Amino acid sequence: MNTGEFMMSRYRExxxxxxxxxxxxxxxxxxxxxxxxxxxYRTAL
Known part of the structure; x- marks a missing residue:
């Protein structure tokens, strides 16, 4: 699953x-x- 930058700004929320x-x-x-x-949270493994 590739979420890109989507979760980076929403992780804390x-x-x-x-x-x-x-x-x-x-x-x-x-x-x-x-x-x-x-x-x-890491976007690339």
Whole structure:
């Protein structure tokens, strides 16, 4: 998947939205929060 520069300007916004779900009572939702947020965002691997 090539997102180019799209996520670079939106990474913080998306991260904050995903982190709001960390307090969810569902264990699977909390787990997915960690899986959805990479430690750092790189456009090229």
């Amino acid at each position: 998306v991260a904050e939205i995903v982190l709001t779900y960390l307090d969810n009572r569902d264990r699977l939702v909390r787990l997915l929060c960690f899986l959805e947020l990479p430690i750092s």
